[in-house]
Amino acid sequence: MASQVMRITLKAYDHKLVDASAAKIIDTVKKSGATVSGPVPLPTKKEVVTILRAVHKYKDSREQ
Template sequence: SLDQAAGKIVDTIKRTGGDVSGPIPLPTEIEKVTVLKAVHKYKDSREQFETRTHKRLIDVKNPSKETIDALTHLDLPSGVDIEIKK
């Protein structure tokens, strides 16, 4: 779904006349949390959970106002966020 959303963003940029490069896959961020399975002792018995964050970089050169408006109002699936920086 991330690659589909990135394709949707690239199509929107091209449709509004923007010059785009990407999507470029960035390294996956992995956040690990270790918890004890037992309540009081048995420190050797642990369980690990991890959250993976996948990111794509889409570089827009010379964006128009129409391009920025289209990106801010773009309907993306849940779990996919867009961050616009200058």
């Protein structure tokens, strides 16, 4: 029989919530008798936004 694999990705602004949720999931999975490998922390994604510094016509003046 083929093995079944489940991957769960958790996202939150507060890392404490992610850690607590991951611990609850791991405890539940271990109680059911399945094997657990993880949690594996993924890299943090940053969104870089460019804004105009000048109010009117100076489009070359920008910040990131």
